[in-house]
Amino acid sequence: MQDIRQLSLEELTNYFLEMGEKRFRAKQVYEWLWQKSARSFAEMTNLSKNLRTHLETHFLLRPIEIDKVQHSSDGTIKTRFRLYDGYLIESVLIPVPSEKRFTVCVSSQVGCSLTCSFCATGRMKRERNLDAGEIYDQVVMVNQQSLEKFGHPLTNIVYMGMGEPLLAYKNVLKSVEHLTSPEGLNMSPRRITVSTAGIAKMIKKLADDKVRFNLALSLHAADDTKRNEIMPINEQNNLETLMEALIYFHEHTGNRITYEYIAFNNFNDNIGDAKRLAKLCRSFPVKINIIEYNAIDDAPFSKSEEDRLDIFARYLSDHGVNVTVRRSRGRDIDAACGQLANKDA
Ligand code: SF4
Structure with a gap:
């Protein structure tokens, strides 16, 4: 059937x-x-x-079911959903009531095939892509949570949960179509950001398909040697190829581009890194979100020391880069960036 x-x-x-x-x-x-x-x-x-x-x-008709809800002391809510075939995935509601910003971070795959060394999801086998309905349901159900708990609907959707969205390309685009359609949730595509670990060919395809949502690149290192070390996908999609694809995306869509940059202590947070990063910001308008790292079991990294991070971020803003440091949210419930792994604790 x-x-x-x-x-x-x-x-x-x-x-x-x-x-x-x-x-x-x-x-x-x-x-x-x-x-x-x-x-x-x-x-x-x-x-x-x-x-x-x-x-x-x-x-x-196979809607997803809530399996477990965890509340962080900082207001973040992580929900684990059960799919029709028993697989589990997670979504995170990140509320910022003072700014009236309520963001859901959704998953696009069960597990992930990309094995980024700092990420808990990357240690899970990729089982399958989510279908458009399963992605859409996460938004609907977390929107309901946001209304119940904060009296406010979701304002932003980010595809940054489990999985690489551009490897679930068709379903991700279909889910965006439903989210933005008047017959769906009627959300503005400007409120949606799809985040990729960096697959140049697919970034160009987004531009050719004239998508209207924003794009985030999980950059995390500004030179190929370091990036290869933490993100094996960089071996076939080096920085030069990625920059070329992003320029193409910018020229063809004009949509907003963001770099996500997790700061790892003594790995990618020195002034040399900041200089290289600033250079990658010259070809098109781009905003950098520096994210505090949340250590996962046996990861070879720790989070940047406060002073190092301050100097790093200051160098960038002094050199005209639009940079925000995002303190981690939901760390106590393993809901922060790179921590999603269907854990029970
Ligand atoms: S960071 Fe993203 S792309 Fe990399 S392993 Fe984790 S879920 Fe996959």
């Missing part, structure tokens, strides 16, 4: 017309599936009983 959420509105309409149903019925079902996030066909109360039974016997 086919998952009904794999069908576009057009495909659903054709299906309904072929079975002798009115065109508007397809629109109704589509709205139940996306705008109203129905979790079963039984909920679709404006359809006849017969039609609901027909759909039940011909299609699958």
Whole structure:
């Protein structure tokens, strides 16, 4: 049986017309599936009983289920979801009530194939890509949490959870389509950021596909030797190739580009690194988020000392780079950057 959420509105309409149903019925079902996030066909109360039974016997509807919720002392909420086939994934709600900013960080794959040395997800085998509905559901359910707990809907969506979004390319783009469509959540694509470890070919493809969302590159090192050491993907996608792809992305879309840069003590946080990083900011407008590292078990790194980080960030801002240091959130519940691994503790 086919998952009904794999069908576009057009495909659903054709299906309904072929079975002798009115065109508007397809629109109704589509709205139940996306705008109203129905979790079963039984909920679709404006359809006849017969039609609901027909759909039940011909299609699958497989929403994700909440498995576990953990609250950090700083307000961050991590939710573990169970997928229809038993796999677990995680999403994180990062609230900043003072700025009315409520961000969800969503996963795009079960596990990850890219084995970045500092990341807990990279130690899990990549099992499969999430489908568009499973990505969409994370946003809907965390939006609900945000409304219940903070009385405010989500304002931002970042694809920075488990997995490499550009390796789940089709499904990620489809999920964005639903999130931004009036028949879905109607969110602005400017509020969405897709983050990649750096796959040059796919960054160019985003530009060719004229996406309207923002792009973040998990840079984490400003020279190839260091980057190869922590991110094996850099061996086939070195900095020169990545910069060329980002220039292409900027020229073709004009969308915002951010570098994510986790500061590792004595590894990538000296003045030489800052100089090289500043150089990578000259070809297009870019903002750098420096992120405090959260050590995971057996990782060879520790987080940058406060003084080193201050000097590093000051060098960048003194040289005209738009830089923000992001203190870590949700560390006590393993919800911070690089910590997502379906742990129970
Ligand atoms: S940092 Fe991202 S790309 Fe790298 S292993 Fe972790 S989830 Fe995968």
